[in-house]
Amino acid sequence: MLYIIMVVILQAIITLAVLLFLAQNRKSFLNMLLLYIVTVILDMGYEYFIINRFGYESILYEIPGSLRIFKGLIFLYITFNFIEFKWRDKLKYLLYPFSMIVLLHTFALSAKLFGYQEADAIIHFYKTYFVNYYIHYWACSLIICIFLLYKYQNKIQNPLFKQFRLFLSFILASMLAFWCSFKFGFDILLFQKIYTLLFLVQFAWILYVYVLTHQEQLKKNMQQPVVEVVIKEKYQYKDLSKIDFEKIKIRIEEFYSESQEYLEDTFTLDHLARHLSVSRTDLTITFNQYLTSNFHEYTNRNRVLRFKRMLEEEPDANVTDLAYQCGFKSKSTFYKYFKKEFNCLPTEYAF
Known part of the structure; x- marks a missing residue:
């Protein structure tokens, strides 16, 4: 029994x-x-x-x-x-x-x-x-x-x-x-x-x-370094003086300000390139040299700021649920970028 x-x-x-x-x-x-x-x-x-x-x-x-x-x-x-x-x-x-x-x-x-x-x-x-x-x-x-x-x-x-x-x-x-x-x-x-x-x-x-x-x-992970090499090679043979990076920067900032597509956890640099009709290479240069960041850092920073606004509007909301809604795939990633932005954990932040 x-x-x-x-x-x-x-x-x-x-x-x-x-x-x-x-x-x-x-x-x-x-x-x-x-x-x-x-x-x-x-x-x-x-x-x-x-x-x-x-x-x-x-x-x-x-x-x-x-x-x-x-x-x-x-x-x-x-x-x-x-x-x-x-x-x-x-x-x-x-x-x-x-x-x-x-x-x-x-x-x-x-x-x-x-x-x-x-x-x-x-x-x-x-x-x-x-x-x-x-x-x-x-x-x-x-x-x-x-x-x-x-x-x-x-x-x-x-x-x-x-x-x-x-x-x-x-x-x-x-x-x-x-x-x-x-x-x-x-x-x-x-x-x-x-x-x-x-x-x-x-x-x-x-x-x-x-x-x-x-x-x-595994194939995607193995191919990633190759993609980066190809991008670097494109930099060498491209006439960058003909590209208005300031305009691209403004368009990127407007996108993250007005759109919510970046809150999807599947959002990638390719999605942003298609939306703005700008090449991946030009976007990468803009992020690195004009926004002093990279695509992932910039996206996750905006997700954290979006999380902050949502929590201010709904103080009783579940922190983990809001993090997922803002596009984070795990709590550890969310905490990492939140602490980087506000130098504390979400539970310690005074809204």
């Missing part, structure tokens, strides 16, 4: 740890893929324990592990990351009802294992208001993701989004096939084995996408 209770509690702790990770690292595509892989492994391990300990027909197996509910949310985060959806961080508010499901799941199973009479009523409530609607939540999440990936496919720059879209379609087809077999009275145990094999295919597929994404990121 103690061993079973430990497994149930451990599953709840791991689930809440996944929640915390999701809340703090929702900006990175690689982090989200890795989170999904970890979620799948933990969910499969939990189900394997339930099946082997209680069998397919057990009331415990009829209640899915609470980790399973996060897959749809993770897919939504990844999809919104692909299409650079501006308000994707608002998805974090879905974590609160999911946390309640985790606690109810753990409480229901613990009560059942201890043999409390109220356990059956709790489990009935859990099954009625969550398990019976889980298939709809899961299907809707997948359909929304697939629809958005098709609708905005021309705007998505990441070449791996097609793999991810095909992967979601495969999961949706597998899930619907399993649901139909159950509704039409097919041998559910036989199809469960087939579905398990399909599940392993899903896992291998997403692992493959993760490896490809990681390799793509």
Whole structure:
């Protein structure tokens, strides 16, 4: 009995740890893929324990592990990351009802294992208001993701989004096939084995996408020094006297004053170059020689100043949330530039 209770509690702790990770690292595509892989492994391990300990027909197996509910949310985060959806961080508010499901799941199973009479009523409530609607939540999440990936496919720059879209379609087809077999009275145990094999295919597929994404990121990092060398060579053969750098400087300052595009965490020097119709080389020279900074320093300084104004307007706002809204990908980066600008931490600053 103690061993079973430990497994149930451990599953709840791991689930809440996944929640915390999701809340703090929702900006990175690689982090989200890795989170999904970890979620799948933990969910499969939990189900394997339930099946082997209680069998397919057990009331415990009829209640899915609470980790399973996060897959749809993770897919939504990844999809919104692909299409650079501006308000994707608002998805974090879905974590609160999911946390309640985790606690109810753990409480229901613990009560059942201890043999409390109220356990059956709790489990009935859990099954009625969550398990019976889980298939709809899961299907809707997948359909929304697939629809958005098709609708905005021309705007998505990441070449791996097609793999991810095909992967979601495969999961949706597998899930619907399993649901139909159950509704039409097919041998559910036989199809469960087939579905398990399909599940392993899903896992291998997403692992493959993760490896490809990681390799793509490594290539970009390796190519970065080469780009800098090319830029330096362009400086040597360009007649800089014909370029009005003062005008470019004014346009840069006006952009950061009037636009909010730099608050996107995906904002790059290329985005600024396209917006101002100025070459990367000319922008780099302007930042270095006329603004005594570089693109990243200048952008993050303006983000910090924007954060200060937003916090003055809304003093009760969450500091971390505002930092993410201002384009910072991590708290450490935000604190670094805030301290550099104001010589103190946000909590120490007197607004």
